[in-house]
Amino acid sequence: MIDFQSAERQRFEEPASEIGLEPLCAMINNNLRCYDLAMELSTSTIEALPQSYAEQVNFEDTCKGFLEVAKEAVHQTVSVIFEDPGVQELLVKLYHKDWLEGQVTEYLVATFGDYFTDVKMYIEERSFRRFVEACLEETVVVYVDHLLIQKNYIKEETIERMRLDEEVLMDFFREYITVSKVENRVRILSDLRDLASAESPDSFTLVYTNILEHQPNCPPEVVEKIVGLREGIPRKDAKEVVQECKDIYEHSLVDGNPSKTGFVFSKVKCLSASKVSLWRKLT
Template structure:
């Protein structure tokens, strides 16, 4: 396990959807406080440009872990979940822009905002619209993300859920170039839960 993964292990251990500590903001605050102490030490030993790249890598790993646990958690997405996600975005923005450019932070944290919008969609049309917008700047976001978030929404009729997933799969497939996303992002190829679901689908096809 590398140093970045060690620092983000607090998210891995504590982020469990509706866990009280996360909903109260303690997990994210603890994470950035830990990063703050760590960055102070690291900055003394490496040049500025390397330090900024290191901070950027820490932010990316944090986003990957956050997304992974968001998709792995079992609890229904409630209003308080959406509000906590929004506050987490603000905490991460405020912290990391002290070390790297605002544009770089916004570009990374935007993924969380997109998923929050997707998770809070209220109709089949809004799900597909938000997903289409996500593909504009995260073209490798697979429809399995939509499928998981829809399943975590209480009160969406089964028929509507199936329609949303089907339409999003079609949107994704139509966006591919020679069977591949036109651009590879920093998040979804690294999300372990998505890799596991792909392996399961392949195994079912083989058996």
């Protein structure tokens, strides 16, 4: 069983788009089925053995291994979508002219819909829901990443388009998973929109404090970047906001670390790749 899992994991070394949608869906199904069979084998074996021997038998790690492979296959299936050249063409337009004109998010969810129809035919319902959740999470991560790397100043039309994006994503994903699950994941987009439209230093710090409640590992660099995209904020106010948010973040840490890791900021590429802090530019 361990050899089978190892062979399955080796396949993940290939780009998801080369593995393909159907083989990945088959991996999800096969490993979940293997998990069920391994659990049955575990139960029957332990029941058949004397207690002294049964206590020495450990199927748990092997059984969990099948679930881990299935989980990774779900994420790889999501990667197939995001590696689609058509999807990538849309994503590079985020926060630019076409996006402002409503020619990105609406088209993106239409593409998702086509993929979802295919995937739903290949995998069972419980796996499909996990797949949809993973797709939504990746969408949010990509949107946050592009917001933070784009260079255009945030204007009223930017804020309005961000709000419309949230509606489009909510309307689409709620067709597949519960509204509460969609809201929990889209919430950070709404919070960042509030941050991007904050009108005073107190507003910035209040919104950032709210973000840390559900995304405790949101670094103050996020505020730095968004402040840097705002026109008309005096340098003195900008420095004050950034410093206050740094203090808030420091005070929120538990033993020097965030209390938990949210699904967004550990995956936002520009934060891990960024070497130059806007803080230096402001000082």
